[in-house]
Amino acid sequence: MRKRISVSDLMKYKSQGKKITALTAYSFYDAKIIDSTPLDMILVGDSLGMVFQGCSSTIPVTVDHIIYHSRIVVQSTSGPVIVADMPFGSFQISPEKAVENALRIVKESGCNAVKLEGGKNIIPAVEQIVGSGVPVYGHLGLTPQSINQFGSYALRAKHKEEAETLKEDALLLEKAGVSGIFLEKIPADLAGEVSRSLCVPTIGIGAGANCDGQVLVITDILGFDPELKFRFVRKYADLHSVIKNAVENYIKDVVSGTFPNDSESY
Numbered sequence: 001m002r003k004r005i006s007v008s009d010l011m012k013y014k015s016q017g018k019k020i021t022a023l024t025a026y027s028f029y030d031a032k033i034i035d036s037t038p039l040d041m042i043l044v045g046d047s048l049g050m051v052f053q054g055c056s057s058t059i060p061v062t063v064d065h066i067i068y069h070s071r072i073v074v075q076s077t078s079g080p081v082i083v084a085d086m087p088f089g090s091f092q093i094s095p096e097k098a099v100e101n102a103l104r105i106v107k108e109s110g111c112n113a114v115k116l117e118g119g120k121n122i123i124p125a126v127e128q129i130v131g132s133g134v135p136v137y138g139h140l141g142l143t144p145q146s147i148n149q150f151g152s153y154a155l156r157a158k159h160k161e162e163a164e165t166l167k168e169d170a171l172l173l174e175k176a177g178v179s180g181i182f183l184e185k186i187p188a189d190l191a192g193e194v195s196r197s198l199c200v201p202t203i204g205i206g207a208g209a210n211c212d213g214q215v216l217v218i219t220d221i222l223g224f225d226p227e228l229k230f231r232f233v234r235k236y237a238d239l240h241s242v243i244k245n246a247v248e249n250y251i252k253d254v255v256s257g258t259f260p261n262d263s264e265s266y
């Protein structure tokens with residue numbers, strides 16, 4: 001059994017020049033298998049709305065969904081830091097409501113930290129949550145909860161003005177007490193510049209190699225979706241074909257009467 005890594009352990013990695021390795025996970029088997037590896041962090045991302053529930057965005061994900069999946073992931077692991085996403089609508093209403101939801105997520109799931117999408121506008125919420133004793137991660141660049149404002153999941157901050165705002169937001173988040181910042185789908189040079197400007201680590205997804213760590217969505221790297229062709233995703237398996245072949249072979253065996261055989265019967 002691994003000893004659980006802490007958020008402050010991960011903050012030390014940066015000065016040690018050690019990369020943070022992170023993946024999303026949502027359920028018992030993915031979390032348990034990850035726990036048998038040295039991965040540093042599991043993010044129970046609100047991406048679960050898309051890759052677990054099959055929704056077209058992360059918008060419908062609720063605090064209850066996050067608590068349900070985070071609790072399973074916490075109970076299935078002993079090693080990685082568990083970070084839970086604060087879903088859309090759970091931190092925008094007021095800093096007080098944000099703290100209430102963050103405390104609920106941490107108390108009811110046992111996760112170690114929460115993550116909030118956004119910059120300047122969310123600083124009061126971040127300060128209050130950090131002040132309540134809950135470690136917070138920021139999330140800048142492509143923030144999928146803002147899909148209705150952005151209109152697409154395209155690269156962010158490629159123009160100077162948006163890049164400058166992102167750099168300012170990163171510094172504001174650090175000042176507000178975040179333990180790290182996720183940088184999603186922004187130019188690699190910008191991510192490198194932001195990473196060098198901060199004491200806290202950056203964790204990139206589609207943000208190049210100069211971040212202090214990397215995160216990817218577990219179902220993307222395992223190849224569940226043969227259509228998925230994001231430039232920033234490296235597929236390490238083709239589980240779509242593995243599962244499809246297994247199910248087709250099972251059907252064939254049942255239909256032909258070769259399953260179950262004598263050794264599979266009582």
Ligand code: KIV
Pocket residue numbers: 024043044045046047048085139182184205215217
């Ligand atoms: O919800 C999620 O999985 C995320 C990652 C893409 C960083 O926020």
